[in-house]
Amino acid sequence: MNLKIYKSLWGMTGSLEEQFAKIAEAGYEGVESAVIEISDAKKFKALLRGNNLEYIPLIYTEGINHLENFRQLVSLASTFEPKKIIAHAGRDLWSFSEQMKFFEGGLQVEKEFGIPIAHETHRRRPLFSPMNAMTLIRELPELQLNADLSHWCCVTESMLEDHAEAIELAAKRAIHIHCRVGYENGPQVSDPRAPEWAAHLTKFESWWKMIIAEHFMRGEAELTITPEYGPPSYMHTTPFENKPVADLWDVCLWSAERFRKLYASCV
Numbered sequence: 001m002n003l004k005i006y007k008s009l010w011g012m013t014g015s016l017e018e019q020f021a022k023i024a025e026a027g028y029e030g031v032e033s034a035v036i037e038i039s040d041a042k043k044f045k046a047l048l049r050g051n052n053l054e055y056i057p058l059i060y061t062e063g064i065n066h067l068e069n070f071r072q073l074v075s076l077a078s079t080f081e082p083k084k085i086i087a088h089a090g091r092d093l094w095s096f097s098e099q100m101k102f103f104e105g106g107l108q109v110e111k112e113f114g115i116p117i118a119h120e121t122h123r124r125r126p127l128f129s130p131m132n133a134m135t136l137i138r139e140l141p142e143l144q145l146n147a148d149l150s151h152w153c154c155v156t157e158s159m160l161e162d163h164a165e166a167i168e169l170a171a172k173r174a175i176h177i178h179c180r181v182g183y184e185n186g187p188q189v190s191d192p193r194a195p196e197w198a199a200h201l202t203k204f205e206s207w208w209k210m211i212i213a214e215h216f217m218r219g220e221a222e223l224t225i226t227p228e229y230g231p232p233s234y235m236h237t238t239p240f241e242n243k244p245v246a247d248l249w250d251v252c253l254w255s256a257e258r259f260r261k262l263y264a265s266c267v
Contacts (some may be wrong), residue, residue: 001215001216001221001222001223001267002221002222002223002224003097003137003222003223003257003259003260004029004054004126004223004224004225004264005027005028005029005030005224005226005227005259005260006028006029006030006031006032006054006056006224006225006226007023007026007028007030007031007032007173007226007227007252007256008031008032008033008226008227008228008252009031009032009033009037010033010152010228010230010231011229011230011231011235011248012171012249015069016044016047016137017047020047020048020050020051020053021051023051023053024051024052024053026253026256027256028053028074028256029053029054029225030053030054030056030229031048031053031055031056031219032055032056032057032086032226033055033057033058034056034057034058034059034060035057035058035059035073035076035077035080036048036059036060036137038074041079041080044080046078052081053096054082055080055082056082056083056084056085056086056176056224056226057076057077057080057082057085058083058084058085058087058088058261059073059074059076059086059087059088060073060087060088060089061087061088061089061090063071066090066091066102067102067105067106068108070089070102070105071109072088073102074087074109074110074113074115074117075113077115077180078113078115082115082119083115083116083224084115084116084117084175084176084224085115085116085117085118086117086118086120086121086146086176086185086260087117087118087119087120087146088120088122088124088125089102089106089119089125089252090102090103090125090126091124091125092123092124092125092126092128092132093264094126095145096135099132099136100136100139100140103119103126103136103140103143104140106119107140107143116144116175117144117147118144118145118147118174118175118176119143119144119145119148120144120146120148120178121133121145121147121148121149121151121152121170121265122144122148122151123151123154123155123187124241127145128151128155129152129155129156130152130156130160130166130167131163131165131166131167133145133152133166134163134165134166134169137170137173141253143173144173144174144175145170145173145174145175145176146174146175146177146178147170147171147174147176147177147178147207147211148177148178148180148187148228149167149182149204149207149238150178150180150181150182150183150188150204151168151182151187151188151215153182153183153184153187154156154183154184154185154187157184157185158184159183159184159200167210168210171207171210171213171214172214172261174211174214175223175224176225176226177211177223177224177225177226178205178225178226178228178242179208179209179225179226179227179228179255179259180205180227180228180229180255181197181200181201182200182204183197183200183236184252185209185253187234188229188230188234188235188236190235190236190245190246191251192229192246192251192254192255193251193254194257195247206260208225208259209262209266211223212262212263212266216266223263225259226258227251227253227255227256228252229248229251229252229255230248231244231248232244232267234246256261
């Protein structure tokens with residue numbers, strides 16, 4: 001099984017040409033970004049080819065009819081011929097029956113386009129909490145996930161000590177990982193390299209190992225991950241001066257290399 005690490009464009013600066021060249025030079029296999037933010041698809045595709053990078057599109061449903069918006073966005077994302085799509089889709093405020101209806105429709109859209117779709121365990125969406133996600137996963141055997149467990153830590157104000165079953169189910173359904181370390185009071189630690197976050201990093205790595213193991217058990221050809229740390233104000237900043245407490249590029253690159261070593265230890 002091959003490990004492929006993607007770099008999120010979130011928080012990157014400079015021209016697209018500069019961003020893609022920097023990502024390729026750093027050894028990433030691809031890029032990840034919101035498909036609706038691409039202003040010039042032809043240029044974007046040319047830069048992917050020119051830098052030998054793959055692309056995972058992110059889609060975000062909004063509006064009155066989320067399912068129709070979902071279909072439109074999957075259609076747009078499909079024009080980039082991605083191997084998979086990450087979806088922030090639906091709403092947490094819906095009733096359970098509304099959530100089920102949406103995902104059932106979404107799974108039909110996924111079949112129509114023939115592209116695996118990873119629904120993210122994200123706040124504001126139906127999979128925002130381990131409790132709600134576990135119920136949906138049980139009812140929807142074809143539902144696949146993008147595991148960003150930092151959100152579950154934030155929502156439950158815990159390191160998921162009481163949610164082992166939900167983590168196990170998520171590991172079985174995950175087809176992508178956002179390997180960001182969160183904590184009890186937020187979705188992103190100040191700097192995962194800092195010793196004060198060592199226990200949190202170890203806990204997250206234990207969950208990622210479960211996902212790696214499940215990929216091997218399923219006989220997957222590859223595992224894809226993104227060290228998706230965000231810029232200010234997602235990243236912590238100093239009071240009054242509002243300066244970021246860490247360098248975003250360095251944090252992501254360190255996290256990518258850390259995951260490569262974690263993966264190697266599991267092979």
